[in-house]
Amino acid sequence: MTVKRVYGYLAEFESASALYKAAEKVRDAGHKKWDCYSPYPIHGLDKAMGMKKSILPYLVFFGGTLGILTGFTLAYTTQVAIYPTVVQAKPANIFTTAAFFPIMFELTILFSGFTTLFGLLALMGLPRLNHPLFESRQFQRATDDGFFIAIEARDARFSTEETKSLLEDAGGTNLELVEEPAS
Amino acid sequence: MGHFITSKDIPADGEHIAKGKLAKPIMVCGIVALVGIIVSICLLLLNNPYKGEAADTVAGRYAYSWLFAFAFFVSLTLGGCFWLLLHHVSNSGWGVSVRRLMEHLACVFPWMGIIAIPFLFPSVQQHLFEWMNIHRGFDGVGMYGSAKDALHHGHGQFDHLLYAKHFYMNLPFWLGRMVFYFVGLGGAMYYLRKLSVDQDNDPNPDSSRLKKARRRSSWMLIIFALTATFLAFDLIKALDYKWFSTMYGVAFFAGCVLNGMALLILTTIVLRRAGYMQQIMSPEHHHIMGKLTFAFVVFWAYVSFSQFFLIWYANITEETSYFILRNTGNWNIASIALVFGHFALPFLFLIRSDVKKKPGLMIPITIYLFILHALDHYIMVAPERGPSLTINGEHGAQLMPTGSVIWLDLLAFITVGSFFAFFYLRSLTKTSLYPNRDPRILESANLFN
Numbered sequence: 001m002t003v004k005r006v007y008g009y010l011a012e013f014e015s016a017s018a019l020y021k022a023a024e025k026v027r028d029a030g031h032k033k034w035d036c037y038s039p040y041p042i043h044g045l046d047k048a049m050g051m052k053k054s055i056l057p058y059l060v061f062f063g064g065t066l067g068i069l070t071g072f073t074l075a076y077t078t079q080v081a082i083y084p085t086v087v088q089a090k091p092a093n094i095f096t097t098a099a100f101f102p103i104m105f106e107l108t109i110l111f112s113g114f115t116t117l118f119g120l121l122a123l124m125g126l127p128r129l130n131h132p133l134f135e136s137r138q139f140q141r142a143t144d145d146g147f148f149i150a151i152e153a154r155d156a157r158f159s160t161e162e163t164k165s166l167l168e169d170a171g172g173t174n175l176e177l178v179e180e181p182a183s
Numbered sequence: 184m185g186h187f188i189t190s191k192d193i194p195a196d197g198e199h200i201a202k203g204k205l206a207k208p209i210m211v212c213g214i215v216a217l218v219g220i221i222v223s224i225c226l227l228l229l230n231n232p233y234k235g236e237a238a239d240t241v242a243g244r245y246a247y248s249w250l251f252a253f254a255f256f257v258s259l260t261l262g263g264c265f266w267l268l269l270h271h272v273s274n275s276g277w278g279v280s281v282r283r284l285m286e287h288l289a290c291v292f293p294w295m296g297i298i299a300i301p302f303l304f305p306s307v308q309q310h311l312f313e314w315m316n317i318h319r320g321f322d323g324v325g326m327y328g329s330a331k332d333a334l335h336h337g338h339g340q341f342d343h344l345l346y347a348k349h350f351y352m353n354l355p356f357w358l359g360r361m362v363f364y365f366v367g368l369g370g371a372m373y374y375l376r377k378l379s380v381d382q383d384n385d386p387n388p389d390s391s392r393l394k395k396a397r398r399r400s401s402w403m404l405i406i407f408a409l410t411a412t413f414l415a416f417d418l419i420k421a422l423d424y425k426w427f428s429t430m431y432g433v434a435f436f437a438g439c440v441l442n443g444m445a446l447l448i449l450t451t452i453v454l455r456r457a458g459y460m461q462q463i464m465s466p467e468h469h470h471i472m473g474k475l476t477f478a479f480v481v482f483w484a485y486v487s488f489s490q491f492f493l494i495w496y497a498n499i500t501e502e503t504s505y506f507i508l509r510n511t512g513n514w515n516i517a518s519i520a521l522v523f524g525h526f527a528l529p530f531l532f533l534i535r536s537d538v539k540k541k542p543g544l545m546i547p548i549t550i551y552l553f554i555l556h557a558l559d560h561y562i563m564v565a566p567e568r569g570p571s572l573t574i575n576g577e578h579g580a581q582l583m584p585t586g587s588v589i590w591l592d593l594l595a596f597i598t599v600g601s602f603f604a605f606f607y608l609r610s611l612t613k614t615s616l617y618p619n620r621d622p623r624i625l626e627s628a629n630l631f632n
Contacts, residue, residue: 043631044631057536061534088498089498090498098491098492098495099496101488101492102492
């Protein structure tokens with residue numbers, strides 16, 4: 001017999017605005033680990049969900065700073081410290097920095113680009129091959145015409161009874177307790 | 184999403200600045216400008232005979248101060264022109280709430296033509312534009328029919344250079360361009376504002392004026408591009424006719440656009456603090472305007488550095504002269520200050536998104552940007568005058584007991600500044616603060632980004 005573990009409660013909502021209002025209710029109930037699923041982006045939904053600002057900008061900023069420093073160190077050590085090259089009577093000291101700006105600029109862009117991409121993947125927990133919600137048949141409509149809210153069992157306030165009544169109060173239909181195979 | 188603005192929230196006649204509220208500042212600006220202009224005319228034109236000594240006279244120095252002040256304030260108005268044209272051409276909806284302010288700023292541009300009038304006098308030109316002196320010196324002299332012929336056969340060090348540039352650098356064409364800038368672009372701006380103001384009084388507003396403005400702005404943008412580039416070429420770059428730089432127009436444009444937006448931000452914040460535009464604007468507008476400012480801080484740095492870098496790397500004699508002058512001695516301190524002050528600091532300050540939404544933080548940064556922009560233009564203009572930032576006039580006539588050129592610069596700056604403020608503020612009081620019957624005013628009021 002396969003042992004199953006509760007992933008969370010899934011509820012369907014009839015429209016984007018119903019989803020929006022329900023999200024506000026779930027937010028006000030104090031839930032943290034939950035998510036909305038909709039076939040298209042809904043303006044202002046992140047506010048209704050009470051989502052905090054991502055830390056990604058800080059990561060990107062430090063990635064960019066690391067890039068500019070890498071560019072400078074790379075160019076300075078090779079062109080000034082190790083093997084000073086005099087071209088057209090240009091100086092080979094700190095005043096050569098003007099010549100390093102293009103590579104510093106490029107590496108800033110490159111490093112911030114990479115930090116954006118990989119930071120985003122890391123923060124979202126990607127890549128992953130399967131999601132527990134795919135166990136639910138009705139959830140397939142989330143890419144077509146279904147609006148869903150799933151409250152995870154990991155949430156501190158999760159309890160089968162209360163979460164169910166919360167989602168029902170918020171106007172949810174087709175409530176389903178999604179279970180995932182425990183590994 | 185908070186509250187939603189509907190057409191009920193927008194007054195049918197728009198919002199007007201209460202009568203008399205700005206009367207006093209406008210009057211003060213007008214009087215200061217008038218007195219300043221009279222003093223300036225005395226300094227520039229009286230006791231300044233044609234063929235006088237170059238930059239050692241008060242008139243000669245003041246010509247540079249006047250050019251510096253003119254360049255600074257004309258750049259603000261050109262920024263207004265650009266944002267207005269871009270707003271129409273890109274068919275954008277977000278900025279309808281602040282478009283009227285852009286229109287007012289843009290319509291100050293033709294008035295700046297009055298400030299440019301002294302540059303038409305040979306006795307002022309002789310200090311600023313060396314090429315004109317050479318042209319005038321050759322005109323009608325000797326056996327050659329024209330200055331062009333004379334330059335062709337001349338034996339002066341730079342005669343052939345001037346001959347090669349004659350198609351562009353000749354007096355009639357220069358004069359024609361001067362007229363074209365202020366009449367052409369100025370007329371276009373007045374036309375756009377008239378379209379927009381007419382909409383306010385139209386009992387049956389529709390989108391026909393909007394479409395007209397969009398279609399016409401597309402070619403007016405070409406007039407703007409020509410004006411901004413060649414105004415910078417003709418008045419500032421021409422101070423050193425031997426210099427070549429194709430980036431110059433773009434660098435000037437970047438400063439214009441950056442500070443035009445900074446002034447718009449400052450205006451909106453002050454107006455909102457005074458209780459106007461409460462419904463029509465939100466922090467979202469400030470956010471977008473802050474983003475554009477940030478973008479142009481980066482663009483200015485990019486273009487300015489590119490100009491420096493290409494010239495520094497190529498090491499061609501006639502190009503490097505500009506930077507040799509500005510990157511040696513005390514001017515170098517000012518140039519380095521620009522790198523950190525005009526780019527690094529505002530970049531780090533504006534990079535956070537919440538800063539852009541806080542008026543209390545945006546007021547100091549816009550004022551700071553103006554100061555650095557003034558330094559930028561000062562470095563463009565003043566080194567050609569001769570004395571460095573720290574050198575007092577040791578010989579020649581002196582206006583102030585200290586004899587420093589700084590006083591002349593300040594006088595010109597205050598005069599042109601109050602002239603600018605007079606027309607800008609006067610314009611603000613005349614119409615509604617936003618195009619209240621624009622079809623997309625609600626879209627703009629409910630902006631979310």
